Amino acid sequence: MSKSIACLAALLVCLTGCAHDPTAAPQEQARRPACVAGPPIDLQRYMGRWFVIAETPYLGERDYVGSYDEWTLRADGKIEDRYLGRRHGFDQPVTGSHFVAKVVSGTGNTTWRVGLIWPFEVVVVTAYVDPGYRYTIRCMADGNMVWLLARAPTMDEATYSDMLARLAAMGYAPELLHRVAQDAGQIGRPGFQ
Known part of the structure; x- marks a missing residue:
């Protein structure tokens, strides 16, 4: 049963993930650029848990709080990519x-083909990683979706503002991002989904 739900969720991600945010004005949608990869990354160092601080909301992740990505490098060179969180509240499983x-060859480990459900794949690009591997910006290759991730579940306002400025410099409209609640006190606060 859980495999069926996971497959259905993956298909839903595929079908809705590339769709434009219906709340965004058409001119905002039109100015979303393609995502450009940053410098090469150390794949071993990049593995592990990354908390979702902010994202372009879409149906598959919209109701989650406390969400995070967990990446594990396999012996065959592929990456186990898990998206986990609590749907509808911190009291949920x-x-x-x-x-x-x-990893797409020749990209310095910055570009990944993520298999959703055969034969559907999406291309996710790492646009930025800070030198300490504490913060990262990832986006779909077509620029429709963006994730701001951190090693810790919290990010100070100065760092968050810096990350938004980086996104703006890349041509993204930072106001399209919504913060993800990583503790119960953030639910319902302005800017949080």
Whole structure:
């Protein structure tokens, strides 16, 4: 049953993930650029848990709080890609999706093909990682979706503002991002989904 739900969720991600945010004005949607990869990354160092601080909301992740990505490098070079969180509240069990990603050769480990459900794949690009591997910006190759991730579940306002400025410099409209509650006190606060 859980495999069926995971497959259905993956299909839903595929079908809705590339769709434009219906709340965004058409001119805002039109100015979303393609995502450009940053400098090469150390894949071993990049693995592990990354908390979702902010994202372009879409149906598959919209109701989650406390969400995070967990990446594990496999012996065959592929990456176990798990998206986990609590749907509808912190009192709910941890659930999520499991995908397998492949690094695209020649991209300095910045570009991954993520298999949702055969034969559907999406291309996810790492646009920025800070030198300490504490913060990262990832986006779909077509620029429709963006994730701001951190190693810790909290991010100070100065760092968050810096990350938004980086997104703006890349051509994204930072106001399209919504923060993800990582503790119960953040639910319902302005800017949080």
